Amino acid sequence: xxxxxxLARLVDAxxxxxxxxxxxxxRLAFHLLRAPHDETHELAEALLALQDAVVACSTCHNxxxxxxxxxxxxxxxxxxxxxxxxxxxxxxxxxEAGWKGxxxxxxxxxxxxxxxxxxxxxxxxxxxxxxxxxxxxxxVATNPDYEGDATALHIVRALDxxxxxxxxxxxxxxxxxxxxxxxxxxxxxxxxxxxxxxxxGR
Amino acid sequence: MGRVTTEALAxxxxxxGETSQIAEFLTRSHGRLSVILKGVHRPRARKGGGVxxxxxxxxxxxxxxxxxxxxQLVERRVLSHHPKLRANVxxxxxxxxxxxxxxxxxxEDQPVPRVFDLAVxxxxxxxxxxxxxxxxxxxxxxxxxxxxxxxxxxVLDRCVVCERRPEAHRMLRCDPGRGGIVCAGCRExxxxxxxxxxxxxxxxxxxxxxxxRELEGVALPAELENSMRRASERLLVQVLERQLRCRVxxxxxxx
Numbered sequence: 001x002x003x004x005x006x007l008a009r010l011v012d013a014x015x016x017x018x019x020x021x022x023x024x025x026x027r028l029a030f031h032l033l034r035a036p037h038d039e040t041h042e043l044a045e046a047l048l049a050l051q052d053a054v055v056a057c058s059t060c061h062n063x064x065x066x067x068x069x070x071x072x073x074x075x076x077x078x079x080x081x082x083x084x085x086x087x088x089x090x091x092x093x094x095x096e097a098g099w100k101g102x103x104x105x106x107x108x109x110x111x112x113x114x115x116x117x118x119x120x121x122x123x124x125x126x127x128x129x130x131x132x133x134x135x136x137x138x139x140v141a142t143n144p145d146y147e148g149d150a151t152a153l154h155i156v157r158a159l160d161x162x163x164x165x166x167x168x169x170x171x172x173x174x175x176x177x178x179x180x181x182x183x184x185x186x187x188x189x190x191x192x193x194x195x196x197x198x199x200x201g202r
Numbered sequence: 203m204g205r206v207t208t209e210a211l212a213x214x215x216x217x218x219g220e221t222s223q224i225a226e227f228l229t230r231s232h233g234r235l236s237v238i239l240k241g242v243h244r245p246r247a248r249k250g251g252g253v254x255x256x257x258x259x260x261x262x263x264x265x266x267x268x269x270x271x272x273x274q275l276v277e278r279r280v281l282s283h284h285p286k287l288r289a290n291v292x293x294x295x296x297x298x299x300x301x302x303x304x305x306x307x308x309x310e311d312q313p314v315p316r317v318f319d320l321a322v323x324x325x326x327x328x329x330x331x332x333x334x335x336x337x338x339x340x341x342x343x344x345x346x347x348x349x350x351x352x353x354x355x356x357v358l359d360r361c362v363v364c365e366r367r368p369e370a371h372r373m374l375r376c377d378p379g380r381g382g383i384v385c386a387g388c389r390e391x392x393x394x395x396x397x398x399x400x401x402x403x404x405x406x407x408x409x410x411x412x413x414x415r416e417l418e419g420v421a422l423p424a425e426l427e428n429s430m431r432r433a434s435e436r437l438l439v440q441v442l443e444r445q446l447r448c449r450v451x452x453x454x455x456x457x
Contacts, residue, residue, distance in 0.1 A: 112298050112448040146255035146297070149288045157291065177245040185283030186251055 007033065059129070061105040061122045063088045077102055080136040084126065084155060086143060094141065101139075104129065109147040110154050118154040126155070130162045137165045144171040144189070206265050206273075208232060209281070211321055212257045213305050224272070225253040227261065228304050228321065233312040237263055237275045248277070256297050258282040258322060287328050296341055299448040300324060303345060306442060307352045320347045320414075327414035335421035338431060339409060343417060345434055346410025354441045355410060357382030358403040364388050373397050376433060378440035396436065402429045 003011075007029055014025035032040050056062070057069035064070065071077065071091075081101030085091060086109050094103070106121040129135060140155050142148035152168055159166055172190025173182045182190070210227035213234065218224045221243040226236045241247050253259075262277040287293040304321055308314050324344040332340060349355050360367045362382040368374050377384045377395035383403060384395060405426065409417075422430070439445055 112295065113302060115447055145252075146288065146294070150291065150294045150298075153289075153291045153294065174245050181246045181248060183251045183278075183280040183283075185254075185257070185280055185285070188283070188285060 060103045061107055061125065062091050062103055072102060076100075079134060082126075082129070082135050082138045083141050084138060085141045086148070086151065090141065101137075104138075106142070106151065109142060109151040111147045111150070118151075118158075121151070121154075123154065123158050127158050127162070130159060130164050133163075135164055137167070140166065140168040142168075204265050204267075205262065206232065207260065207262045207277075209318070209322075210259055210261045211304070211318070211325075212253045212255055212259070213301050215253045215255070221247075223253055226305075227259075228308055228314075228318055229261065230315050230318045231313055233314055234305075234308050234310050235273070237261070237273045239275045239278070251280075253278075254283070255301060256284060256287075256325065258284075258325065282325070282329070284325055284329050286331050287325065292334070292337065293328050295448065296328060296337065297325070299341070299446065300344060302446050302448045303348055306446070307348055307354070314351065317348055317351045320344065320351065324414045327417060330415070330418055332418045333421070336418055338427045339412075339417045339420045339422055340414045342406065342427075342430055342434055343409040343412045343414045345438065346406055347412075347414075349438070349441065350410045356406075356437045358398075358407045359383075361385035361388055368400055368403075370400055372400050374400060374403055376403070376437075378437050396433070398433050399426075399429065402426055402433060406430050406434060 010029045010032070011022070011025045014020055014028050015022060017025075020028070032043070053065050054063050055065070055067050057064045057067055057072055059068045059072045062069055062071065066073075078101040082104050083094060083099055083101055084104045084106060085094065086106050088105055091103050091105060104122070104126050106123065106126075108116050108121050110116060110118050110121070126138075130138060138155075138159060140152045142151045142155075156166060170193040172186050172193055173179065174186075179187070208229045208231040210229040212225055212227055214226035216224045218238065221241045223239045223242050224236055225239060226234065228234050239253060242252050258281045260277075260279040260281060261275060263273040263275050265273055284297070287297055300321060304317070308317055321344070324340065327340050328337075346355070356376070356378070358376070360383065362377075362380050362384055364385060364387065366385055368383065368385065374383050374397070375386070375389060375393075375395040376382060376398040377389075377393050379394050383398075384393070389395070405422070409430075435449075
């Protein structure tokens with residue numbers, strides 16, 4: 001069966017998306033073909049608006065619709081505390097967790113195996129922000145994995161000598177999990193990062 | 203269908219769906235192979251959490267004869283996560299260099315237990331927190347050993363053409379393109395050879411046969427180490443026909 005050129009073009013475009021193969025692209029294309037006119041128009045408009053409306057905040061490098069972004073320009077947030085994350089999606093996760101300070105998005109992690117070096121990240125922008133003097137605490141929230149550890153060490157090196165307190169988020173046993181499901185690395189991390197219980201013991 | 207349990211080092215991992223991973227391991231009994239870890243990111247997953255680079259684990263999976271499907275991991279017990287290595291930038295870079303070497307120089311689905319043991323020994327040597335001057339010999343031992351066990355060792359104790367052994371305390375010509383030392387009589391016009399002392403050549407040969415764990419207290423003279431490192435890098439490029447992404451993460455030492 002000859003596929004109409006417009007449909008073939010859509011399938012080709014969808015196939016370029018990550019995780020979408022030919023079958024899935026065809027399924028999505030046929031779904032859109034049968035969908036109400038308003039729905040497809042809304043999707044098309046959202047796609048077109050994406051590139052025009054979304055910019056990178058020149059302060060925190062998060063994705064936003066304005067520069068500076070709504071988080072950086074919010075006077076109610078704690079501007080002296082900076083949470084350093086790898087990706088914009090990490091900002092969403094910490095927002096859901098209730099973080100009230102500011103962010104700095106590195107736009108990646110150090111990984112020579114993937115061809116990413118420290119200079120490819122927004123590390124120098126972080127140093128500029130910190131040396132401005134308005135930041136008193138930097139909390140490194142890179143992933144607790146090999147690349148995240150390397151990135152955290154590069155951040156510590158870059159901020160060496162700056163008048164800020166630098167810490168890293170705790171790691172170990174995940175909330176909602178159980179000791180028996182945790183591996184030795186999680187447990188040793190949890191032991192190393194143990195916290196005092198107020199009111200207990202001496 | 204058989205149950206397989208073996209030690210493994212993680213060389214690569216990719217997210218698979220929301221909660222799963224596909225990971226490539228260098229296993230002791232089955233060489234380099236990829237497995238699926240289903241639901242590994244769920245809080246109550248029984249496979250010991252997500253796989254991280256260079257995790258040393260004991261893996262169990264079921265293998266099906268004549269099946270080309272990727273094996274699915276049923277159990278994973280982490281033996282070492284290398285916490286000291288992960289707290290030092292230089293050691294982390296050496297770890298990544300080791301990962302790239304193993305990915306590049308080990309075959310898929312073919313057991314290379316001696317290479318596996320050497321990789322584990324290298325990680326143990328690094329995890330022991332050696333002084334910085336011992337890092338060079340450890341890296342050279344790992345690289346030389348992996349090349350030797352993989353059948354890529356350059357000939358450094360005799361001329362690769364006429365097999366004549368060089369005199370001691372002489373400068374030799376090492377030609378990576380011809381696979382090692384070439385004596386003056388066997389050189390053919392212009393080549394890509396470089397000068398290498400007999401001491402450096404012998405040092406590289408010996409390190410390729412040394413357990414990295416025995417090198418904790420070893421420090422080479424800076425000039426000798428620098429020349430050995432430069433030579434080993436050129437010999438590696440010849441074998442791989444390209445530079446590694448993770449260059450040998452050691453700075454030139456100052457005498």
